[in-house]
Amino acid sequence: MIKVLHPGLHTTFQDIGRFGVAQYAIPQSGVMDEYAAKLANLLLQNKANYPVLEISLFGPKLLFEKETELVCTGLKAKIQLNSVEVPINEVLAVKKGDVLHIQQVSEGNYVYLACNGGFISDVVFNSRSFYEGITPQEKVEKQDELAMSNSYQLARASTEKHAQLKFQKEQYKNDILEVFEGPEFHCLSQVQQDKLLNAKFHLSKNYNRMAFQIEEIFSNQLESIITSPVIPGTVQLTPDGKLIVLMKDAQITGGYPRVLQLGRKAISLLAQKRQNEAIQFQKLKI
Amino acid sequence: MKTTLKLERLMHKLKRIFQLGEQVLLVEFDMSISTEDLNVLLHYKIQLEDKYKNKNVEITNTYTCLSIRFKNANEFNLNTEKQLIKSFIECISLNENNSKFSPSVYHIPVCYKEEFAPDLAFLAGQLQLEQEEIIRLHSQATYTVYFIGFLPGFPYLGGLNEKLHFPRKNTPRLKIPKGSVGIGGQQTGIYPSSSPGGWQLIGNCPLEIFDVRRKTPSLFQAGDQIQFKVVDKKEHKEIQTQVEAGIYHIKSTTHD
Incomplete structure (x- = not known):
């Protein structure tokens, strides 16, 4: 067991999300940055889709009631184990009674x-990903007891650690988001299409697990569409010019024109961008 | 004669198949928002579900579009699937002209009393109708569930009497109680959970429209039909108690 001494700002369990329940309008959910979450599991020789704790900005303080090995992955964070600073992206051995405190995510969001x-x-519906109204909890709370599986051998990770597995931080320095055309891309004029694919945009302060909103206003004359399917990575354009990139907790339908669609890698990359950071869309061919 | 007409109608409805990202194909049809077209759409949906049975493929519909999500998209070539789906749909059009889809008609209790209907008096004034007339019109119609969207379990219903069409509130309420029945534009709907929202509220339904503990969590599915049955406060309360105890049976009839 792990006892939650402090839950942090918004800490949730996430895995690869839900499949097969869109017919009930249940969102996919799942980790925002698939790359970082997968690497955390691989570093421990877990299966890539095991649930992880997704930690944002100010992290939790956790008391371990039994020994295990753990790893925190991400761009940069201030992490303490028993008040001693420890590195991110490296496997740590913890003993019974140890306290891990992820004080601050200092680069990226998660x-x-x-x-x-x-x-x-x-x-719930084959996934442990937290979502309000679907899982009993929507975030980790103080005093929660988080259970760990017993089915592991502690020696394994230390003796067979993959030397070649390393968090590739450089890829996050990129501001290019690879996109496909969205269903209503063709409704934009040639000039607007070029502008959308060549201009530099910046992230607004409005971003969360449902959507990341772009600061710049992209004036357009597109009409609303009849309510149609959307998925994580769909870029919606509102009549008043807001560009909204849907993320993992997005609803399953929407009524705004869908001008672009982010690829999976681009979703992971965007997930770690903060307010005012620049992004640019670059078209991929299907 | 009738059959021939129907065949022609079916044949020319596919608009395009569009790949959305790495995992999803959108099959778009030239259709209107009508129960007739919905039945054709759901007919295609059932046939496609059968084609992709046990292949980790999820198919959902909106008004005029099917969304096909491939869980293991790398095991398919989506360009090839596009062509296959196109031929498949054309084949269905030629070979089958009868929808096998048999929807249920659910009789859904709604209490229109004041404490559940904060906008009924306002709406009566704006629409120049008696409150009783609004209740009568709202509970007389048969509504069709086009699909579930927006919130988990939220049914998009068609069939609202034109006299009751009325825009949403300019400023949405921060919290609409669970079970609220409202009008928003040309639509009516039930809120399966409490949420912010801009609809004009005229009643409350005591049923669990969405319950994550059920195997099928959403009470309704696309194609179902709904009729609202007027209940008073006492009945509303009784039904609520029965629902909580797990002993309430929703009345439904099935069309042939």
Whole structure:
């Protein structure tokens, strides 16, 4: 067990999300940065889709009631184990009674915490990803007891650690988001299409697990569409010119024109961008 | 004669198949928002679900579009699937002209009393109708569930009497109680959980429209039909108690 001494700002369990429940309008959910979350599991030789704790900005303070191995992945964070600073992206051995405190995510938005063997939490529609109204909890709370699987061998990760597995931070320095055309891209004029694919945009202060909004106003004459399917990565353009990139907790339908669609890698990259950071869309061919 | 007409109608409805990202194909049709077209759309949906059975493929519909999500998209070539789906749909059009879809008609209790209907008096004034007339018109119609969207379990209903069309509030309420029945534009709907929202509220339904503990969490599915049955406060309360105890049976009839 892990006892939550302090839950942090917004800490949730996430895995690869839900499949097969869009017919009930249940969002996909799942980790915002698939790359970082997957690496956390791989560093511990877990299966890539094991649930992880997704930690944003100010992280939790956790008391370990049994020994395990864990890793925090992400761009940069201030992490302490028993008040001693420890590195991100490296496997740590923890003993019974140890206290891990992820004080601050200092670069990017999300840090992922995985433990050897994985966590156990409520499975709802084949996923442990937290979502309000679907899972019993929407975020980790103070005094929660987080259960860990018993099915791991502590020696494994230390003896067979993959030397070649390393968090590739350079890829996050890129401001190019690879996109496909959205269903209503062709409704934009040639000039607007070029502008959308060549201009530099910046992230607004409005970003969360549902959507990241862009600061610049992109004037347009597109009409609303009849309510149609949207997925994580869909870029909607509102009549008043707001560009909204839908993320993992997005609703499953929307009524705004869908001008672009981010690829999966671009979603991971965008997930770690903060307010005022620049982004540029670059078209991929299907 | 009738059959021939129907065949022609079916044949020319596919507009395009559009790949959305790495995992999804959108099959778009030239259709209007009508129960007739919805039945054709759901007919295609059922056939496609059958084609992709046990292949980790999820198909959902909106008004005029099917969304096909491939969980393991790398095991498919979506360009090839596009062509296959196109031929497949053309084949269905030629071979089958009868929808096998048999929807249920659910009789859904709604209490229109003042404490559940904060906008009923306002609406009566604006629409120049008696409150009783609004209730009568709203509960007389048969509504069709086009699809579930917006919030988990939220049914998009068509079939609202034109006299009751009325825009949403300019400023949405921060919290609409669970079960609220409202009008927004040309639509009416039930809020499955409490949420912010801009609809004009005229009643409340005591049922669990969405319950994550059920195997099928959403009470309704695309194609279902709904009729609202007027209940008073006492009945509303009784039904609520029965629902909580798990002993309420929703009345439904099935068309042939």
